[in-house]
Amino acid sequence: MQRERFLKACRREDVDCTPVWLMRQAGRYMEEYMEIRRKYDFLTMCKTPELAAEVTLQPVNRLGVDAAILFADILLPLEGMGIDLAFAKNEGPVIANPVRTVKDVENIRILEAEEATPYVMEAIRLIRRELDGRVPLIGFSGAPFTIASYIIEGGGSREYKNCKTMMWQAPGTWDALMEKISEVLLKYLKAQVKAGAQAVQMFDSWVGALSPDDYERYVLPYSKYVLEGLRGEGVPVIHFANNASSMLELVTEAGGDVIGIDWRINLDDAWKRIGDTKAIQGNLDPFTLFAPPDVIREKVRKILEMAGNRPGHIFNLGHGINKETPVENVITLVEAVHEYSRR
Amino acid sequence: MQRERFLKACRREDVDCTPVWLMRQAGRYMEEYMEIRRKYDFLTMCKTPELAAEVTLQPVNRLGVDAAILFADILLPLEGMGIDLAFAKNEGPVIANPVRTVKDVENIRILEAEEATPYVMEAIRLIRRELDGRVPLIGFSGAPFTIASYIIEGGGSREYKNCKTMMWQAPGTWDALMEKISEVLLKYLKAQVKAGAQAVQMFDSWVGALSPDDYERYVLPYSKYVLEGLRGEGVPVIHFANNASSMLELVTEAGGDVIGIDWRINLDDAWKRIGDTKAIQGNLDPFTLFAPPDVIREKVRKILEMAGNRPGHIFNLGHGINKETPVENVITLVEAVHEYSRR
Numbered sequence: 149m150q151r152e153r154f155l156k157a158c159r160r161e162d163v164d165c166t167p168v169w170l171m172r173q174a175g176r177y178m179e180e181y182m183e184i185r186r187k188y189d190f191l192t193m194c195k196t197p198e199l200a201a202e203v204t205l206q207p208v209n210r211l212g213v214d215a216a217i218l219f220a221d222i223l224l225p226l227e228g229m230g231i232d233l234a235f236a237k238n239e240g241p242v243i244a245n246p247v248r249t250v251k252d253v254e255n256i257r258i259l260e261a262e263e264a265t266p267y268v269m270e271a272i273r274l275i276r277r278e279l280d281g282r283v284p285l286i287g288f289s290g291a292p293f294t295i296a297s298y299i300i301e302g303g304g305s306r307e308y309k310n311c312k313t314m315m316w317q318a319p320g321t322w323d324a325l326m327e328k329i330s331e332v333l334l335k336y337l338k339a340q341v342k343a344g345a346q347a348v349q350m351f352d353s354w355v356g357a358l359s360p361d362d363y364e365r366y367v368l369p370y371s372k373y374v375l376e377g378l379r380g381e382g383v384p385v386i387h388f389a390n391n392a393s394s395m396l397e398l399v400t401e402a403g404g405d406v407i408g409i410d411w412r413i414n415l416d417d418a419w420k421r422i423g424d425t426k427a428i429q430g431n432l433d434p435f436t437l438f439a440p441p442d443v444i445r446e447k448v449r450k451i452l453e454m455a456g457n458r459p460g461h462i463f464n465l466g467h468g469i470n471k472e473t474p475v476e477n478v479i480t481l482v483e484a485v486h487e488y489s490r491r
Numbered sequence: 492m493q494r495e496r497f498l499k500a501c502r503r504e505d506v507d508c509t510p511v512w513l514m515r516q517a518g519r520y521m522e523e524y525m526e527i528r529r530k531y532d533f534l535t536m537c538k539t540p541e542l543a544a545e546v547t548l549q550p551v552n553r554l555g556v557d558a559a560i561l562f563a564d565i566l567l568p569l570e571g572m573g574i575d576l577a578f579a580k581n582e583g584p585v586i587a588n589p590v591r592t593v594k595d596v597e598n599i600r601i602l603e604a605e606e607a608t609p610y611v612m613e614a615i616r617l618i619r620r621e622l623d624g625r626v627p628l629i630g631f632s633g634a635p636f637t638i639a640s641y642i643i644e645g646g647g648s649r650e651y652k653n654c655k656t657m658m659w660q661a662p663g664t665w666d667a668l669m670e671k672i673s674e675v676l677l678k679y680l681k682a683q684v685k686a687g688a689q690a691v692q693m694f695d696s697w698v699g700a701l702s703p704d705d706y707e708r709y710v711l712p713y714s715k716y717v718l719e720g721l722r723g724e725g726v727p728v729i730h731f732a733n734n735a736s737s738m739l740e741l742v743t744e745a746g747g748d749v750i751g752i753d754w755r756i757n758l759d760d761a762w763k764r765i766g767d768t769k770a771i772q773g774n775l776d777p778f779t780l781f782a783p784p785d786v787i788r789e790k791v792r793k794i795l796e797m798a799g800n801r802p803g804h805i806f807n808l809g810h811g812i813n814k815e816t817p818v819e820n821v822i823t824l825v826e827a828v829h830e831y832s833r834r
Contacts, residue, residue: 307778307813308778309778309781309813309815312776312778312779312781312782313778313781313782316779316781316782316783316786317781317782317783317786356734356755358755358776359754359755359757359776359809360755360756360757361757361790361793362776391699391734391755392755393736393737394736394737394755394756394757394760395755395756411702412699412701412702412703412734412735412737412738413703413737413738414702414703414704417737433655433701433702433705435650435651435652435655435656436655436659438652438655438656438659438660439655439656439659439660440659440660443659443660447704450704466702470650470652472652
């Protein structure tokens, strides 16, 4: 049954076929999405529950994926923290007042999530009503390092120089910042579950910039705080750490019922290192969706073969879907996953 | 003896202390370099043997590193291939006629390297005379995938969408292109050795964008062609594949006497996977050079401890040095490597 497939796989129970959803599945590659996006800017879409709900449901209706994921941005909790967030015309985030000093960290507020981001919780309630049990709804947040990287760098980065410099030159400031961020994220995810999210994913999109040593000292304790804090909530927790294949053991130690992996590692190698007490999510290169259908199908088949018949595989891309992706190829992908994995 | 340290380590022979050099050690973080850079543009510096020689020697004189590396750009061989190369004001490469079709590939020329890049060979001869045996000179090239990525994308890229699309949609075109590039690179590196390079490094800077599967099919055979083609040349060959920690076994299979690794993996884990028939080069996060001296020394010590007393470790950064790096921290690094590894 489609409605149970995703949550069963998260719990490593038997399923009729491998569930599939796609990171950033509600997005600009879909005409339905663009129709709305042309009328509203990105932040307005995030902050208007009716619009967020509408685009969240689009890929469920169009693609046949086995889960919906809340349409939102990982940086939405920043405003409640007193950090100014804007999106430049190309949709890159810009933070006017980046955090660099102890004083900056002290100024960060920790609000209740219903107060800071009421529109997110309202969107979740609305989506749950509209989904009416067809497929489960996944909530999400950024991970402490990824959020810190935007807050410190003032936007996206390739090098994370200011982040790393803070870690090494002012570890006390770093720790104080990470403590506050972790607290905000835990509140945010708990509120999402309370509002109706049936699983949550924590995205550590940029943690691959760190050495294992630095991850262990400066990041792992904070990711663990959030992930362990969610244990009593009764929903599966997915922990996705991008470009972190060389420290999967540490990522696993940080926590999560499901570990999300990118495409830079073979899924069977990854699962061996993660251990079979965890479910695994991944891991097709998102650019495969620009290949001809037979190449897409072949690559899907290989990943399913690596997963074997073990319970606990959730098919996904290894990163978010690209905005120029042909939608018919995405449909090919979803169909291939279901067809080739049918038990 | 400093003059022998680097080459001995490449051959996994005993050394008095661990040799160290730094990727992009001749660069904008040095005032001596900037004095010249302010007078000449980047390509002019590459193409004028006297200037290239001068900046190649600067880090040897200033930092006390155990090897010089030719000042050049991995894209210099492109002009001989009939591909227009320019550097935009921020020094990012721009290729006016990117290669996308079979016809484009057919138009690529394969010249002898002394004809295509005579100034590189002249610079090598000049540097060798000026070094007068103080430390060895390393020559280098890009790896086939990295060169292909610039040629196809038309410059730098984050996503390599056109590259991947060519692999999957037109594998025949891809293979024809990679064959030509490999041929050019092998000629280029052989000519460098003939001119006097005492070791060569092949940089696969961007190969971390690929899945292990795609690396094996679309890249490994071409990297191997170049690396194996150098075997009879009598100099050590270093193979650096950036962000490829999750496929080190395949990188090692492609070849090289020394495998260069980035900072995303613990050096001892990497060496286990590479195997002890190879030397290893790496792997400090280049941004560590923005940390206070005691943090730099501590991180150097940890890497040396992971290498243990096994012969065959060459200390380096895990990627090129950043242009804003304080030079005194680089000197701290070099001194710490020598001091802590003294046998």
